[in-house]
Amino acid sequence: MQGQGELRDQTAEYQERIDDWAKKAVQRFRKAAGGVTPRTCPICGYHGLFPAFGQPPRFDARCGSCGSLERHRLIWLMVLREDFFEDDHAVLHFAPEQQLSGRIRVRVDRYETADLREADILTHRVNIEDTGLPDCSYDRIVCNHVLEHVDDTKALAELFRMLRPGGKALLSTPVIEGWAKTYEPEGIDSREARKLHFGQADHVRFYGRDIRDRIRAAGFQLREVVAEGQDVIDYGLWRGEAVFVATRPREQPE
Numbered sequence: 001m002q003g004q005g006e007l008r009d010q011t012a013e014y015q016e017r018i019d020d021w022a023k024k025a026v027q028r029f030r031k032a033a034g035g036v037t038p039r040t041c042p043i044c045g046y047h048g049l050f051p052a053f054g055q056p057p058r059f060d061a062r063c064g065s066c067g068s069l070e071r072h073r074l075i076w077l078m079v080l081r082e083d084f085f086e087d088d089h090a091v092l093h094f095a096p097e098q099q100l101s102g103r104i105r106v107r108v109d110r111y112e113t114a115d116l117r118e119a120d121i122l123t124h125r126v127n128i129e130d131t132g133l134p135d136c137s138y139d140r141i142v143c144n145h146v147l148e149h150v151d152d153t154k155a156l157a158e159l160f161r162m163l164r165p166g167g168k169a170l171l172s173t174p175v176i177e178g179w180a181k182t183y184e185p186e187g188i189d190s191r192e193a194r195k196l197h198f199g200q201a202d203h204v205r206f207y208g209r210d211i212r213d214r215i216r217a218a219g220f221q222l223r224e225v226v227a228e229g230q231d232v233i234d235y236g237l238w239r240g241e242a243v244f245v246a247t248r249p250r251e252q253p254e
């Protein structure tokens with residue numbers, strides 16, 4: 001058994017070590033928080049330092065001008081390179097991100113937004129699991145970081161239904177690529193438990209690689225665009241992050 005005095009001495013020594021470590025960590029963070037290496041934003045054209053963002057923070061994450069994050073820039077590179085939006089398109093944008101919304105609006109014929117929450121900027125206040133919006137009415141649907149909050153079987157069926165044949169949905173969500181199967185255990189129903197298990201209080205699962213099977217099961221053909229190579233360096237992307245392009249086939253399989 002240790003004596004009380006000995007224990008106190010050890011605690012004091014431990015606290016000193018922690019204080020020293022924390023001081024160094026804060027110094028390192030302050031040095032990098034404003035940006036480490038100049039990057040380019042393909043959305044707004046800004047070139048310069050990008051501040052850190054996120055919890056824990058990711059360095060060079062947030063555009064110093066328009067506030068775009070890594071995934072917005074990955075999406076926009078794809079949009080530019082593939083001419084994803086055309087001027088006669090009808091587009092529906094779920095949970096519209098302000099970093100993308102205005103840029104999409106000016107490129108297309110009809111731009112509509114949708115979300116469950118109340119907001120002045122919305123065209124439709126609807127639940128993605130059952131929108132009540134008409135069949136085959138959009139050329140493009142944009143749906144980033146929504147599927148991990150909802151019944152994805154219902155949501156993907158809705159996206160498929162609302163797209164015109166040949167239409168495309170742009171989908172992204174957090175995915176753990178090292179997991180074969182999506183983590184979705186029963187009984188995780190408090191905010192605290194969901195934050196612990198799924199990383200955020202309003203997430204209902206953590207996707208594994210099988211997210212692709214779920215998207216295909218709704219009838220989509222699937223392609224993905226991955227952040228890699230020089231793009232990661234130039235545009236400050238998140239290595240390996242994927243964006244899914246899900247196409248409603250023109251011909252329905254027999």
Ligand SMILES: [Zn+2]
Nearest residue numbers: 041044063066
């Ligand atoms: Zn920007």
